[in-house]
Amino acid sequence: MIPNLASPGWAVALIFIPLLGAMLAFLLPRIGVTLGLLAAVLTAGSVLPLLPMLAAHGATNIRIGGWGAPLGIELSIDGLTMAMLAMTALVGIAVSAYATCYLRPVPSRPDGQPDLQQRHFWPLWLVLWAALNALFLSSDIFNLYVTLELLGLAAVALTALSGGADALNGAMRYLLVSLLGSLGYLLGVALLYHAYGTLDLGLLALRVGDETVTRAALGAMTAGLLVKTALFPLHFWLPPAHASASAPVSALLSALVVKASFYLLLRLWLTLFGDLDSGLATLLGVLGAIAILWGSIQALRQARLKLLIAYSTVAQIGYLFLAFPLAATGGAVVWGAAVYLVLSHALAKAAMFLTAGSLLRFGAHDRIADLDRVVHRLPITIGAFTLAGVSIMGLPPSGGFIGKWLLLQAAFSQGRWGLALVMLAGGLLAAAYVFKVIGYAFTPAVVPHQAGLVPPTMEWTALALGAGAILLGFAWPLLWPLLEIGMPFGALAPDPGAAVGPWLGGPRILAP
Amino acid sequence: MNGTFWLPMLVLGSSLLPGLLIFFLAEDRSGIRTLLNLAGAVAKLLAVLWMLWGVYNGVAYEARLPFLPGLDLVLRVGPLSLLFVVLSTGLWLLTTIYAIGYLERSPHRSRFFGFFSLCVTATVGVAMAGNLLTFVLFYELLTLATYPLVVHRGSEAARQAGQVYLAHTLFGGALLLAGTVWLYTLTGTLEFTPRGFVSHLGETHRGSLIAIFALTVVGVGVKAALVPLHSWLPRAMVAPAPVSALLHAVAVVKAGAFGVVRLLYDVFGAEFAASLGVTGPLAVVAGATILYGSLRALYQDDLKRRLAFSTVSQVAYITLGVAIAGPLATIGGLVHLVHQGVMKITLFFCAGNLAETLGIHKVSEMCGVGRRMPWTMAAFTVGAFGMIGLPPVAGFVTKWYLGIGALEAGQDWAVYVLAGSSLLNAAYFLPILHVAWFRPPPPAWPHEHDFGPRETAWALLLPPVVTAILSVAVGLFAAAPFSPLEWATLIAEREFYLP
Amino acid sequence: MPDTRSTSVPGTVRARALPAGPGPTARLILLLLLAAVLVGLATAVLSLPPVAPGLGAVVTEHLPASGVEHPVTAVLLNFRGYDTLLELAVLWLALLAVWSLTPAPLAHEPTANPMLAALNQLLAPLMILVAGYLLWNGGHAPGGAFQAGAVLGATGVLLHLSGRRLPRAVDGWPLRLALLLGVALFSLIGLAVMAGGAPFLTYPPASAGGLILAIEAAATLSIAATLAALFLGGRP
Structure with missing residues (x-):
């Protein structure tokens, strides 16, 4: 076993390896790509030692500066945090590998300088990664605000990176929305600090009561984070931003960045606001349901692949919010289902945007109806898209299916027929838009176009992510005990882990 | 983990693994592809036997993997599963041989x-599924x-058909x-059980159960x-x-029919389903399908479309x-699962031969084809x-x-459906045979x-002849x-009958 | 929802460079929503306890162990130094974002205004002195890296306006190093203390004051460089 003192250090490494990597890539742009890739590998690798630590010691807090709450800031790791870190690492490493190929200008520059997109991508992306990890690890609501700012700014800059009027417009809108969301959150932080005198989540959880100020903070913070998470009707900024960014960036935005604000909302809800009977849960559920239908229908209407995928994100985010009304009686498993949907959507959506990038590179356009027999010419890419699509549709076996099944089960047992119907309809609509693309992949285009070269790395990284989304479909018995470390979702529901024992073949190595 | 675990896994894996490998084979490696295909098919057949x-x-063969809270993925092989597994495995071997020739x-x-290969993997999965969850998984797969x-052909028509x-x-x-x-939230289990696992809910959840039956069927x-x-x-x-x-x-149509059997016998139980009053309407739908399919088949000149409507009609026999x-009717329905498969595959093999060898796609083009392709048309005639x-x-x-089963159950109307459908079958098949055997061939195909x-x-040629012989043999x-x-x-x- | 409608049509993003304002109904709804938010906030603020529990007492209690004498500096550089570190990263990131967009506009060379030049010759040394004073002062009185950096950055802007340019030799990696010196040194010191087994950013009590001053000095330089570079509006 890794020594006790050394192991929490890996959590700090998760923040500072990418941050230092970003600085080095900025300082030495000539070898920026190599440095960036190295930092990406090291960052992703740093997640691994945390697993045995978590399994051995359970949820762990790290007192930065040695002060401890309430004076100082604490980081904390539990099963939920771990899942988010691992998700970020998986998507991060795949997108990093993809980006080295995608952002490379076709003839390399004679002076040995990487081109401008590549040059700025690495520092920005590594800061984004650091911000994501910092956000997942933090348990201090003001520090969370700082990470949110870091994250938002890096995301906006990455969006604008692809250049062009669309990207700049999308990024500008994204910037304003992101700032607005942060301000809403900050307002809530101020209210909570003033009323309860601490910024630490754990201490706040002990102190908050059902008071006007708590409700006001709940409202402000939820509204702010909803804007950032792009829940209908606050999603308007997402499609232009995600569709106009370059493909690896779109993948990061859709797979990870919106998940970070969702994670924060979930964390606040679980620790601070869960017991308030505010009717907000129902409202979130209804908005989620509308998001599913609206987003899916919009996706179906798109003629361009990247817009289709972006609207699909709007729809898939809706599913996450169905957990809020269902968890009131459904308990921990419903939250587990939502987290499962977060994970599988991250892998699947990243895979989809990466395939969109490959198709764009191949045909120099992303008009769906003009795809030209790509199933023959880029079979691995289309395979990746299909695997990801299976998870997005929620067909078995896939991570998306597990999440949807558990939510459906909760909806049926609570007699919420409307939600069940929306989930099923959403799955069918998703199938319609996914197979719209796949269908055109088989047919020749009316006007044949030239075929660009797609490096194998681009094809295979997307396939790996898509396959990951499928494999998640078999991983529930392994992942659920991991998620439950530290009880982030509250007390166990009656029978969630009954099937675990025989699967692990003996003692539960991941027991809290 | 012993033979009872690994044998069902082998049956799945013997087509899954070759299938996945084949995806990554270069197009011109036809030798190794054929080897993989046939080795998989033969291995599967041996395991099944x-x-x-x-x-x-x-x-009792059973393989079980934890999957969801309280729910496992289960492969269980009993007599009913085997009926379907043997059918699909045997026919898959023949179809593989045929496809190798067809797509040369x-x-x-x-x-x-x-x-x-994935397709047949999913089919045997459907057949061996030991609970409804596993069934759903393979059904979607x-x-x-x-x-x-x-x-596959990549034409606009193919895309739209897709x-x-x-x-x-x-x-x-x-x-x-x-x-x-919905069913799981009521029962807390989805394991297939002879004579069903829901009858204890009959008092309290009658309405829900009827709705669930309707949804699943x-x-x-x-x-x-x-x-x-049927229009797909x-x-x-x-x-x-x-x-x-x-x-x-x-595979596909059979999986649907097999699903009806599973739902009726191993989820609801035939008696309990009858007491819910849902089997009557189902039988009527099946009867209507039999007649409708046969009637539509009469008017198709395209050979494959005629056969397709014939399938619509024939598969409904199983449901009926x-x-x-x-x-007795149950025996008739179950045995038709096999019989229809063997006979209909013969007909499709023959239709494919006509198209591939002579370019014939329509009944009206089949004049005198019996003389040009006697073996093919003989097999067709048997089918x-x-x-x-x-x-x-x-x-x-x-x-x-089916006939005596209907009489035994007091459902006399079904006998008229059977008789009418047989007449219609004759009306759309005999003209084909007449044209093929007794009309003079055209100067050029x-x-x-x-x-x-x-x-x-x-x-x-081999596959249709074998299946034609099988069609006669299982009857004789x-x-x-x-x-x-x-x-x-x-x-x-x-x-x-069993307690 | 006017936005969702317009975004559903591809290719119109460009045309919406100047979006039409919301209609009268939408305006009314927005106004009502804003009013509701205002009332809600007012209610919440009025419900707050008049005396906030706060952390003032805890900070005072631990001040002697922080290595500095001024509570604000203690919080910013020690108790919640991690926040400050990330804020320095935000600042650097802002510059990175601007640089990734565009090169600096080729500002037409200002005609060397003799008045401005003369004033600068007087002001620049003075401002640098002030910055140094503010930085040093932060240890025990209001002041510190941010104030000092702001003054120093303004000096840079003034010098730029009077026509002075960075020498070629330093506008490459030396400039980039200056930009991230603060956050880099802060991070490295924070990580270095972990070698002794302490958690991140735990200064040894004896050297806390010195380390904080070093970090503040580096941060001052970076803040100044960043602010001045942001003024240029692009990559030099």
Whole structure:
């Protein structure tokens, strides 16, 4: 076993390896790509030692500066945090590998300088990664605000990176929305600090009561984070931003960045606001349901692949919010289902945007109806898209299916027929838009176009992510005990882990 | 983890693994591809025969993996599973041989055979599923694996047929999923159990159970091509002939019909379903499908479309048999699962031979083809006689049991449906035979390939001849041990007579 | 929802460079929503306890162990130094974002205004002195890296306006190093203390004051460089 003192250090490494990597890539742009890739590998690798630590010691807090709450800031790791870190690492490493190929200008520059997109991508992306990890690890609501700012700014800059009027417009809108969301959150932080005198989540959880100020903070913070998470009707900024960014960036935005604000909302809800009977849960559920239908229908209407995928994100985010009304009686498993949907959507959506990038590179356009027999010419890419699509549709076996099944089960047992119907309809609509693309992949285009070269790395990284989304479909018995470390979702529901024992073949190595 | 665990896994893996490998084979590696295909098919057949012997001697095969809270993925092999597994495994071997011959010169064979293997993997998964969750999983997988085969040709018509196919099957899948989840929230289990596992809820949840029955049966009814959910099947005829054979006889339609059997016997239980009052309407729908399919078949000049409507009609026999819910009718329905498969695949193989060898796609182009391709047309004739129900071909056995089963259950109307459908079958098959055997051939065939001295390639000829012989054999030796009829009787006994 | 409608049509993003304002109904709804938010906030603020519990007492209690004498500096550089570190990263990131967009506009060379030049010759040394004073002062009185950096950055802007340019030799990696010196040194010191087994950013009590001053000095330089570079509006 890794020594006790050394192991929490890996959590700090998760923040500072990418941050230092970003600085080095900025300082030495000539070898920026190599440095960036190295930092990406090291960052992703740093997640691994945390697993045995978590399994051995359970949820762990790290007192930065040695002060401890309430004076100082604490980081904390539990099963939920771990899942988010691992998700970020998986998507991060795949997108990093993809980006080295995608952002490379076709003839390399004679002076040995990487081109401008590549040059700025690495520092920005590594800061984004650091911000994501910092956000997942933090348990201090003001520090969370700082990470949110870091994250938002890096995301906006990455969006604008692809250049062009669309990207700049999308990024500008994204910037304003992101700032607005942060301000809403900050307002809530101020209210909570003033009323309860601490910024630490754990201490706040002990102190908050059902008071006007708590409700006001709940409202402000939820509204702010909803804007950032792009829940209908606050999603308007997402499609232009995600569709106009370059493909690896779109993948990061859709797979990870919106998940970070969702994670924060979930964390606040679980620790601070869960017991308030505010009717907000129902409202979130209804908005989620509308998001599913609206987003899916919009996706179906798109003629361009990247817009289709972006609207699909709007729809898939809706599913996450169905957990809020269902968890009131459904308990921990419903939250587990939502987290499962977060994970599988991250892998699947990243895979989809990466395939969109490959198709764009191949045909120099992303008009769906003009795809030209790509199933023959880029079979691995289309395979990746299909695997990801299976998870997005929620067909078995896939991570998306597990999440949807558990939510459906909760909806049926609570007699919420409307939600069940929306989930099923959403799955069918998703199938319609996914197979719209796949269908055109088989047919020749009316006007044949030239075929660009797609490096194998681009094809295979997307396939790996898509396959990951499928494999998640078999991983529930392994992942659920991991998620439950530290009880982030509250007390166990009656029978969630009954099937675990025989699967692990003996003692539960991941027991809290 | 012993033989009872690994044998079902082997049956799945023997097509899954070759399928996945084939995807990554270069297009011109046809030797190794053929080897993988045939080795997988033969290995699967051997494993299945081993299990057949085991089940006959009372061994219970079960493989179980935890999957969801409280729910496992279960493969369990009993008599009913084996009926379907043996059918699909045997026919898969033949279809593989046929497809190798059929697609000899066409592009994208690696993709084709990859999905072909996945398709049969899903089918045996459907057959061996030990609970409704596992069934749903493989049922959806089957939908996904067949889609690329339907659109294989990559034409606009193929793409649209694919969309129609998916629109139907995924809609059905969603209903099935809804019914399954709902059922689970009521019962807390989904394990298939002889005579069902829901009857204890009959008092309190009658309405819910009827709704669940409707949802799930419509869900599987889409693939079983019950009217009015059948229209994807004729559209899907744009696919290459081996795919049609697969859709109609081995995999998709059969999975739907098998689903009806599973739901009626192992989820609801025949008696309990009858007491819910849901079997009557189902039988009526099946009867209507039988007549409607036959009527539509009469008016098709396109040979494959005529056969497709014939499938719509014939598969509904299975549903009719189990929905009548008497022991004898059940035997008739179950045995037709096999009989229809063997006979219909013969017909599709022959239709494919005509198209591939002579370019014939329409009934009106078939004048005198019996002289040019005697073996093919002889096989076709056997299949057609079977469909009509002439003894000694297998179809006769089915109709006999269905008829007396209906009388036994007091459902006399079904006998009229059977009689009417037999007449209609004769009306749309006999003209084909007449044209083929007794009209003079045209001076030139629409698009003739030269295969040397034989009438066509051996890989194309062997499978229909074998299945034609099988069609007669299972009819002639219906009373022999291990015959489909004996096996169906075993299953029916378990459902109706055993304590 | 006017936005969702317009975004659903591809290719119109460009045309919406100047979006039409919301209609009268939408305006009314927005106004009502804003009013509701205002009332809600007012209610919440009025419900707050008049005396906030706060952390003032805890900070005072631990001040002697922090290495500095001024509570604000203690919080910013020690108790919640991690926040400050990330804020320095935000600042650097802002510059990175601007640089990734565009090169600096080729500002037309200002005609060397003799008045401005003369004033600068007087002001620049003075401002640098002030910055140094503010930095040093932060240890025990209001002041510190941010104030000092702001003054120093303004010096840079003034020098730029009077026509002075960075020498070629330093506008490459030396400039980039200056930009991230603060956050880099802060991070490295924070990580270095972990070698002794302490948690991140735990200064040894004896050297806390010195380390904080070093970090503040580096941060001052970076803040100044960043602010001045942001003024240029692009990559030099």
